[in-house]
Amino acid sequence: MTFSDEMPDTLPGTKMTAALCFVAAYFAFQAVMITLVSNGAGLDDAEQLAYIGPLHLGYGGSQLPLYTWIASSVSDVLGIHFLTLQIVKFGLLASLFVSVDLGARLLGLSRAVAAAGMLAIFLLPPIGWESQRALTHSVAGIAGSSWAFLAFAWHMRRKSFASAVLFGLAVAAALLGKPNASIFIAALVLTALTVADYRRVLLSRYGVVALVVALAALTPTALWMLDHKGAVLARTSKFALDKIGPIAGRVQGLGELMQGAVLFAAPLLVFFAIMLWRQRKGRKMPSEAETGAAGYRFLVRLVPVALAMTIAGILVSGTSRVEDRWLQPVLFLAPMGLAAAFAPRLSSEQGFRRLSFWSALVAVILIPGLAYHLHYGSAGKPPIGQLDYASLYRQARSDLDFRAVLSDGPQLPGNMRLFDPSLVPIHYEMPDSLQRIRRPLLVVWFGDKDPPPIIPAMLKAANLDLADARIVRMRLHFLTRPETTRPVSYALLP
Template sequence: MSAIPLQSPLRSVRQLASENPGLLFVLLYFAFQVVFLTIISNGAGVDDAEQLAYVGALQWGYGGSQPPLYTWINSVAGDVFGIRMSTVFLVKFGMLASLFVSVYGGARLLGMRKAVAAAGMVGVFLLPQIAWESQRTLTHSVGATTGCAWAFLAFAWHMKSRSSLSAALLGLGIAAGLLGKFNAGFFLVGLILAGLSVPAYRAVLLSSKSILTLAAFFAAVTPTGLWALSHMDNLLARSHKFQINEGGQFIVSRLHGEWKLFLNGVLFSGVALVFFAVAWWRSRAQQITPKAGLTDGETFLGRVLLFALAAVFVGVLVSGAAEVKDRWLQPVLFLSPLYLAMLLGRYIASDVPLKRFAIVGALCGLAVIPILAVNILYAYEGGAPSIGQLDYGKLYAATRADGHYVTVVSDGPQLPGNLRLYDQSLSPIHWEMPNAAARIRFPALFVWFGEAPNPVVQGLMQGAGVTNPPTDIKHITLGYKYYPDQTKAVSYVVIPAR
């Protein structure tokens, strides 16, 4: 029996590069970002600090109106790789890489050509909210969009496989989107409605195997749903940002919300639309009228976007939300570059426009690398340098010199999360955590920005049984790593075991 030749890793990479250059680019891109940003970063920003504060605590829900998927993944990664910035970046960019790959895989499973799938995948870099904001600061929005991409991939696989396994995975994929962030529900509604609107897919969705889809979905979301019902204050903690019925204006608030949906929808996909229009115009001499109609996959793709946007429209109309931010549309419109690529591939005879669309997307992604590095190191936010550049090491050394503590308590996650980078055994507590005061264990460090008393921190002290406000509060001035002339005041007190 002849031996089966094994491909060398280098040969495997060469094969991947020749057959799927877009996939190789995406994987290398995000791997580089993990290493590069770990090297240049000093500490965590607000969103990442919140994740550091929760790492290691696997719960059915957390504070701040956010579902738990992203935090679950961070917690597991923290247990495996340790609580450090490299882990934070590994989770974020690993999820973003899986988002891009899921777009490609879903497109291929729906029957689209490799050139269309690759252009649609790399074209996601033409969406600034994903290419820029998701890399710069966002967390739960990354989880929501990635979860929706998993659901898209699972749907496409189920339509092709039609097996019990694929049916169950579709339920888990839909659950992942909803557990990523609640606004993913609009895309998931669009996904199901679009599937039901295509006869071939409707037959699959209405088959007996869909019982497994429903079972997997409810098994995944029910514990968190029950947790949310019992913690409504935490669930609705940030509902004010929707500006529902702002100023008591029933009609005006809805009109304003629909206008923001239209405006931010156009802005969200604006860069992709511009380069699509350029490619379409430059290739007008090669435009064709296809002999065959749209395939089921192509029809489904267009209807997903249409029904998802319609779901948002109805949601704004019913709720009276006057604010629809562009980042909230991430899980709704992340497939728009794939749809544009599908149009180029269908109505233009040559693949040149698709290649140009992909190349521009790749160039936009590459441009983000140096710009993001400069932003992390030198950008100002609210009139001050980035909060992640504070000298948290100095704060940790000063507080440890004042005494032993096992818990770090503050009015926000910024300080507890970053102090945990220096001692993974610390238990961070901040006011958005459910039952925050009951979680405090002494000895405890109470710390906050500014020199004036902090009423939120004082409330947490009282809730933990500290009836007499401490008088030995200390103050420290922290500098910024790349702006040593800029400083920020921090107050703290260590309260011993009781």
């Protein structure tokens, strides 16, 4: 087994491997299965239901637009349905896995080793579990990062004007998916500059083409963000910048980074350790041609560089909070980096084939766990998606044929669109939310008390008032746990 810089006789993708077939079938099944076990949308999907519609340069809630652009475009074809949202999410996840596999093969890994590095992504809990259970924009961030990785690998192999344009567009897609994808893009470029063969390509005229394309694709949204700073900065408090002092905050941030990285990669490291132990008699000294190959040096260095840049970001910004899912663009190539590091040191690919099998088995085992969690919840707490939104819609619709739904968040307006896609959802994080108000208007919120202060404030700004409106209070049951209810109140403004 060698790690080669030679261009393969057949390009990756001209022949579907068993691993790629498994990925395609797996995520297609997941899209259907999760649709069947769900009643309504959770928080992230409800947010998308609220935003789906005409494309805008940006949206609220400190989120970048890529996922919503894709969801809106697919909904134009398939309609606004819960299944549509799952097709978008699991299609993006499938593209992540496929891009990682093909990109690694373009950089010189064999089919078996690349497949193992790809399938081992299932061993990363924030991706294998959390990205399937919830999340939207984070999925767009890692999918876009994987596209940038594949486009980079193709550009390094077959540098041309076309490959440079595709690389620039893929970089822009990653950066429009999630802000933390910027760490991966920066690490990708910096790592490539440490490899002579890749440095020559990046610093050539093709590198200028890629940069110009990326900047051109990013400029419209960047200008929108400058004009909507409130929407861009709406959730930056989650980073807890300098909340506990400049030194203590940075120390805490570094501690959370270390903890998050360990939790992120722990199952992966266990499976790799088992593989190496079983292959302990099959080790060999790698040849200089293998360890000197450009693809080998790049893949082995990429994740450490990304982690180093994350550390630098914490030290510069002073953030004291780091969640493991924020590390997805930083660590999603950790399995491939480990596979690349050990491939030249093993005399047989049998260990990588075993790793592929066990990674795929873990993915299959996750299926019933995800189904149960999304259907019944955990710790006796049912998932918000199982709330009986249909009862709320029917009762409110029987009182008035409303055209728009206003709330303090996307959960209720978003789920209402599953019953009537023509409804106009409105919540306070939406830019220009007041311009979306239509009458008759349904005003709805969780709880059996007065509405949250943001709702009267929005209504007042639109010259509306709940003072004379009849407020209806009801309790919605969770369909899979009927003994559990949640109070909801609404008022109708004709």
